[in-house]
Amino acid sequence: MSSKELFAVVTIAVAGATGYIGGRLVPLLLASGADVRVLSRRRDKLRDVPWRSQVEILEGSMEDADTAAALCRGADIVYYLVHSMSGGTGAAWDFERVERRCALNLARASRDAGTTRLIYLSGLHPQGRLSRHLASRTEVGEILLASGTPTAVLQAGLVIGSGSASFEMVRHLTDVLPVMPAPKWVMNSIQPIAIRDALHYLVGAAQLPAGLNRTFDIGGPEVLSYAEMMRSYADAAGFRRPLVIPLPVLTPWLAAQWVNLVTPVPRSLAVPLVESLQHDCVARERDIAAYIPEPDGGLTTYGRAVELALHKIAADTVETTWATAHALSAPAEPLPSDPDWAGLTVFTDERTKTTPAPASQVWAVVEGIGGANGYYSLPFAWAVRGWLDKVAGGVGLARGRRSHQHLQLNDAVDWWRVETLEQGRLLRLRAEMIVPGRAWLEFEVTPAEPEDGGAGGSVFRQRAIFFPRGLTGRLYWLAVLPFHGIIFKDMANRITAAASRRP
Missing domain, CATH: 3.40.50.720 (NAD(P)-binding Rossmann-like Domain)
Structure with a gap:
């Protein structure tokens, strides 16, 4: 049987x-x-x-x-x-x-x-x-x-x-x-x-x-x-x-x-x-x-x-969920019921801002990030980091971007690559700089619910993700953590402010 x-x-x-x-x-x-x-x-x-x-x-x-x-x-x-x-x-x-x-x-x-x-x-x-x-x-x-x-x-x-x-x-x-x-x-x-x-x-x-x-x-x-x-x-x-x-x-x-x-x-x-x-x-x-x-x-x-x-x-997967899976095809992979400490070490910096600007205006700023528009925070620090990457043999910030206003999947944006693009809602950039690990920068824009600040506004979410490689990767994250606290906070504030000023 x-x-x-x-x-x-x-x-x-x-x-x-x-x-x-x-x-x-x-x-x-x-x-x-x-x-x-x-x-x-x-x-x-x-x-x-x-x-x-x-x-x-x-x-x-x-x-x-x-x-x-x-x-x-x-x-x-x-x-x-x-x-x-x-x-x-x-x-x-x-x-x-x-x-x-x-x-x-x-x-x-x-x-x-x-x-x-x-x-x-x-x-x-x-x-x-x-x-x-x-x-x-x-x-x-x-x-x-x-x-x-x-x-x-x-x-x-x-x-x-x-x-x-x-x-x-x-x-x-x-x-x-x-x-x-x-x-x-x-x-x-x-x-x-x-x-x-x-x-x-x-x-x-x-x-x-x-x-x-x-x-x-x-x-x-x-x-x-x-x-x-x-x-x-x-x-x-x-x-x-x-x-x-x-x-x-x-x-x-x-x-x-x-x-x-x-x-x-x-x-x-x-x-x-x-x-x-x-x-x-x-x-x-x-x-x-x-x-x-x-x-x-x-x-x-x-x-x-x-x-x-x-x-x-x-597989370079930033986030995985089994909530939409139909069957367990690979038992060695993570499950949502696994403990929080299981899996590869990941460091994140997350920021959320509510703005009266409509989602379309916030998205326009997000889609134009990088290149001549920069990253809305401490441009000198970004320039130094790009120069160091170039000296180390990386791509640096010199690649710019194909269009000042619009992005397509797989576009180069300075030292980033557009990995995920859901027009009007989600942009995920994968780092191609020299770094002891793997890194992403993600932006999400959604219309605000009434409890988030009323009709017509939007919620902006920003997330930096870093999977360190070995001890060097962990030390790298600790070294740049004080700068991240300034750069990423300033980036979220200035992006939403720029959206509010758009006509």
Whole structure:
């Protein structure tokens, strides 16, 4: 029986649908024909996902026994993708107790509801003493295996994809630090798995033989050290390989503080993740292959998984949204339910001005920007920056523009290129100057709503966007930030003022 034929007659519940794994699993289950019920602590976290109208949504916490019962009621299969590491702060945060209670609630609810299969994603771990994070994951798996409901516990290593906390640690550490002091266990063995492969096994687990109750180790085709992962990431991202210097004096706690300082991964996640890296995390068996065949083309190598995770960035996309997407075609890419700290670092300077001038007059000023008209703020500073760019081998400001008043898509405007043009509303310029990263300057003009200042006026929005490249890019942004505070504020004020003076 094919997955579509099987899933067409089952109801699947997913706890943790707003998490990194759950947000990517749900559309795959829907595409296979299943009726899907999802649980989220906050319903509004699912506001922008494209499949929101196709699922039944429960709001609540697995800490509540009634919520667990509602999740399992009528469900043939329940995916349990919940963790509580980020639910609190401080060393006193007892996430083990919370996870134990949630697991016991699920065990009881699934047994009472007659659920035929539980599927839980845990972590690869060695024998012996474990970190708090891995020990808690292991305990949850043991509770579910003892529940009386047939359970498949898939034990995965670091999951590689944009938005995964493990991958974001690799990404930001490598992007920022050309020389990296690290704990000695940065040389421990790790078996990462691409997000697409983890999803492949999760979907396949729904078709495991009835009554099968056990753990399965899952991992990618390579065993690497964390240092090798960072070097391979640098190769895929086009950076120079970092120099990793293992230091025996860095305790897990100190290393976690360092990760929290250098990366956007919150401390509540950084601490347990870093503690877990003290151990080798390698699959000890490959029994899953007897039940679920490998994906077409085989398991994804780490280097390929990184390339897939970086795909959106390589496409020069300034803003991406899944709100208009019809299906999840690339699970390594960002989702609107991913945490705010996930993805490539981006710096912005945003200005909004309301003006009594009609939108058409503001747009006329915007469309005439650059060339002889200049940029409406500190012309000497723009001239100096253009001269420096020219000396460095860039295009400078000498190109000017084709027309003083009108623009077309792909027109050159000094050191900019017209990337997006929606006449009367939106202009996005992509920088072609020499800069350690990628930059855009965006202008939007919309008629003012009554609450914005009355009929006849308009709202002008201006946004500078910068994706830094490595440490140099971040230092560049910090160096020019004081000037941006003057230049971009003055630009927004003078553009709206010029619009008001137009006949």
